[in-house]
Amino acid sequence: MNPVRVAVQADDAIILAGLTSFLETQAELCVVAKPAKSDVIVFAADRVNAQILADMRHSAQEWSMPRVLVTNELNPADALGAVESRVVAVLPRTAATEPRLINSVIAAAKGGGMMPPDLLGELLKQVEYLQREVLSPQGLNASGLTSREVDVLRLMAEGLDSAEIAEQLCYSVRTVKNVVYGVTRRLSLRNRQHAVAYAMRVGAI
Template sequence: MTSQAETASDPLHLPSGQSPESRVRVAGWATDPITLNGLTQTLVGHFEVFVATGELPDDVDVLVYATDRVTPDTVAGLRRVTARCTAPVVLVTSELGRAELMGLVECGVVAVLHRSAATEERLVETVDLAAKGGGSVPPNLLGDLLRQVREMQEEVLAPRGLNSTGLTPREIDVVRLLAEGWDTEEIGKQLCYSERTVKNIIHAMTSRLKLRNRPQLVAYGLRAGVI
């Protein structure tokens, strides 16, 4: 899958009465220009819309990604589009293979709409939901997604002592005590570890999770729900 140009365009429209502070900035991306035009025309009356043709602006709130069929190549293309963007993704597609579900989740897809069901009202509702931190998956895909999550837990995470947060039980204990303001010596005494062991645990977590420091580690623990 290739991009259609080099950079994202200027915004197409800001709905009247919506302040810059409250606006929802939506980037539209499609695999063909006709679909892209229809997508942007549908969204432009409700959001500030960008045509996503390359690297997305940093302040985009939602990416709407439309494609006829999701394949491994589609997932790879979506991964490139979202590599530097943390915005949630709403996927609009006519065909989705169940094998690609986990890959889509890894790319930040939080909602899936079948193309035949993507009316203006439904699309706008889904984008609003994604902008507020929600998500939506068709019922026929939800069971497959849960099964794949369970298989990942049983076959990949559990054998390594990890859970869905990417942390081991002892790492969770350390993060919780860091969040309470304890230093490494105090944590070691509390958990019956040496101070060096505690430092090694913290270093292992920050390196594996690509975090810069302990405050970021605590923030990760909050987002993961372990604190």
């Protein structure tokens, strides 16, 4: 089995040096300097505040690999923000023993994760809230599309034009065009083809 390539990031130079030095001694791991070359990123911060969350989101936009977060303090209310930043494992620094840290990194590389029970519970509550209060009232499913949008995009994927879609769904042509305009604008999609590709990618059609 090849070693898991790990990049290390931290909000403190001393923590960064110590964590890097420790990880370099582990036969199962290979520390790399560039996050783009890594399988997993280990991010260490004494306390996860708004600035740290912003830094993690920015990092996640640049590099898509999973992250292991080591911290003394993470507000449970920020659990969803951490997950959105591709954090799949959270280790309190007081509990970040050598075996647990190594196991978390290896699990992350394999697509697994590890969350403390309190954070996991809060995360589930936040996801439930989003489903109940944000998606459902707008008629959106988990893909971010309404049932009407899915119907229109499915027929568009089959090669039908606006008039044919309108006839099949008993809509006006204007309604069909408004549906397409609405989904492309809301999801920042470039055109009809991009909308169809998005729907296919998220498994809506």
